[in-house]
Amino acid sequence: MVHGEAWTIKEFFCYPNEYIYWTIQIVMYPFMTGLVAGAFVLSSLYHVFGVKQLKEIARFSLVFSFALLPVAMMPLMLHLQQPQRGIEVMMTPHFTSAIAAFGIVFTTYALIVASEIWFVYRAYFVETATTLGEKRERGLWEGILYLIYRILIMGAWDISHEAREKDEKAVKILAGIGIPVACFLHGYAGFIFGSVKANALWMTPLMPVIFICSAVVSGIALCIVTYTVTMELRKMISARKRQQKPWLPSTDELKSAEVQVVTMTSKYLLMFLVLAITLEILDLVFRGYTALKSWDILRSVIYDKDFFKIFVLQYGCGNALPFVLLLLPRLSLKRVVFCSLLVLMGVFMMRWNVVIGGQAFSSSFAGFMEYRLPIWPETMELFKEGLFGAMFVAITPFVLFFGITRILPVFNLKDSH
């Protein structure tokens, strides 16, 4: 069977070679990079602009952004027909292609995040390594940790006051450089689509900007959700522990801190949400108003074929509903989390409607194509470009995050960052 035939249904006239070639993984790709960029921007709000209230969530989202990083590459590898040659993009980039810059942008960004984390955690590494080093007997895990920290410290054992101040400065600078790079990483994903002149739906210079705004929105939303869930878990654990060790922070203390952070973050969520919606509506109005040759077919895709996905799921449930809910008075934690989940769904649908929606019509403008998401992975191809492949990508960052926080704890740190 030809690649694409398994999930494409054609209606009316489509060119014989046309299929939906970019499927669920290409929906996941901008979604995941969006989360990376968004989480990073959130952490930078504290590090660069000194939004004090976000201190707790800043370190959290920085580490989470790090955990998301490798996952931004996964969907691409799963999508390639020749994944073993994927490295060629870095080795022999052809710079007129938007994709060719991927290697450079991605590596730069990864280096920035990694070094920022290093500066944030250096003092912690040193302190922990020193305590572990002083210990007479170390368990196996402690031994491993000790080794890891010693390697990570890379000889920079100085944790005097001045040294720490230098660290802080470095973090600030890196976070500052990181913001444009994160935006670039994601705006550039938008450029990959926006610059395809053969695709009437994709081609708009607004695409990168729309992508950046929705990226920040989704990143913040995911951080809120994950943060709250981890906090709930911590509360449960601490309630149990407190029976033996009453000096640990009480559940109420944890709770009030949490509510404050989360409601504050939701303000930023709201801000970027407004920006994202405005741009998207502008794009839609502009297309309708200028009504180019492609508008006829675009209109039947937007207002007819994909109406439910675009207006009900994306704009309705994903944008308008959380927008109203977040503005209503007496904001509660549950409501913020619920809204964040809706927003995440909305951004995912936006990616879907762009990537799949852009292929929902033939470039002959005389036919439609429908995408049927492969569910059951009967073959490798159906796994990679189907539901299970997408789930695989979606779950990985949480597993990675869990693993990373074994070494880089994000809670109960008393240092100044």
Place this chain on the structure above:
Amino acid sequence: MIDRRDFCKKALLIAGGMAIPLSALELFDPKRLLAEKNDPSPTRWAFLVDTHKCVGCGFCVKACKIENEIPYDANVTRTWVERYIVARDGKTYIDSPKGGRDGFTTPKIDQGVEHQTEVRNEDIEKAFFVPKLCNQCDNPPCVQVCPVGATYQTADGVVLVDRSWCIGCGYCIMGCPYGVRFFHPVYHVAEKCNFCYHRISKGMKTACVDACPFGARRIGNLKNPNDPVTKVIMTERVGVLKEEYGTKPQVFYVGLSREVK
């Protein structure tokens, strides 16, 4: 201690000194020297389709599939034939079942999703066939977007795919406004018509040109003013497909109609 004035002087000197060998690199760019001495390529391949002559037999599609080893029954093809039926009510029906490989032997029009329709003979205003293939664009977006340079343009204008280098990202498939590209079902890399490059570079015609019993397809060299194909393109009224994309397509059509997509 070096003062500011001194520093500026020295910096200028160094920059200037470095510029000389660099400009030499520019001066002796071998490609440009060659280009100035003699036109690097005496050839620019172009294709001419006379839609008046096409009867929709599909011989070209068959020949192409066999010549270029595209699995015969796979639903992809390097070249295809479209049938246009314009009804009296102004509606246009288009189809190309199996790329028109088996000819158009039934009046039933393929509308996808196992759905067929038919226009009564007396309701047909006009009907015609249009063969399609890669336009070997002069400004090929597929080459522009390939992230690893696996798709490239030869000096004589044909766009080729390097099967050993393509990573299979599909960006070029998205970038081509004519829908001529697909993934090869066996090699799993981007695939498309290349004017039978292995044949034309040896002085032969393409498989489809040889297979067409009616002379609807012809190939020629635009840089040769005496080439009969060039003469037609220069002196007669020919059209190209989707000019608005700025791709500068090099497949020319005689008898194009506004319904053609």
